[in-house]
Amino acid sequence: MSEGDMAIIKPEMMKSYIWLETADGSIQQVEQEVAMFCPMICQEVLQKGAGSSKNYAISLPQRVNPAMLSLIFDYCRFHQVPGRSNKERKVYDEKFIRMDTKRLCELTSAADSLQLRPLVDLTSRALARIIEGKTPEEIREIFHLPDDLTEACSAQYHLF
Numbered sequence: 001m002s003e004g005d006m007a008i009i010k011p012e013m014m015k016s017y018i019w020l021e022t023a024d025g026s027i028q029q030v031e032q033e034v035a036m037f038c039p040m041i042c043q044e045v046l047q048k049g050a051g052s053s054k055n056y057a058i059s060l061p062q063r064v065n066p067a068m069l070s071l072i073f074d075y076c077r078f079h080q081v082p083g084r085s086n087k088e089r090k091v092y093d094e095k096f097i098r099m100d101t102k103r104l105c106e107l108t109s110a111a112d113s114l115q116l117r118p119l120v121d122l123t124s125r126a127l128a129r130i131i132e133g134k135t136p137e138e139i140r141e142i143f144h145l146p147d148d149l150t151e152a153c154s155a156q157y158h159l160f
Contacts, residue, residue: 021057023062063106
């Protein structure tokens with residue numbers, strides 16, 4: 001490439017990438033500026049120099065599957081853009097968390113694994129709204145949890 005050609009390379013063509021490996025063994029490449037939004041990934045890059053190549057991909061926690069990773073990076077891409085208003089962020093966030101409860105739980109867990117506190121807070125608030133005002137039985141039904149209370153515990157609960 002000649003010097004003249006170098007002058008026309010746009011900054012977006014010069015992006016750096018981070019390599020990530022999910023628990024299922026799939027390897028994904030993501031823009032460094034997006035990946036560094038996640039403290040766990042940022043720590044791996046800065047402290048260990050990991051993620052610089054496919055052979056030195058950052059191994060992600062078990063709870064971070066490819067589908068959740070994709071959602072997390074969608075969130076990061078939106079929120080990393082400077083100059084967005086609080087209203088824009090709020091509208092985006094409200095649309096972003098419109099998903100079934102199981103998926104919302106998976107996303108909360110994956111975001112927590114990557115130490116992405118703003119997303120953990122957002123998804124946790126959404127889960128809190130789902131269970132607000134519900135009885136224990138309704139909550140067990142929402143989350144498909146077994147009723148493992150003994151009769152004595154159940155009777156004691158109903159006294160209050």
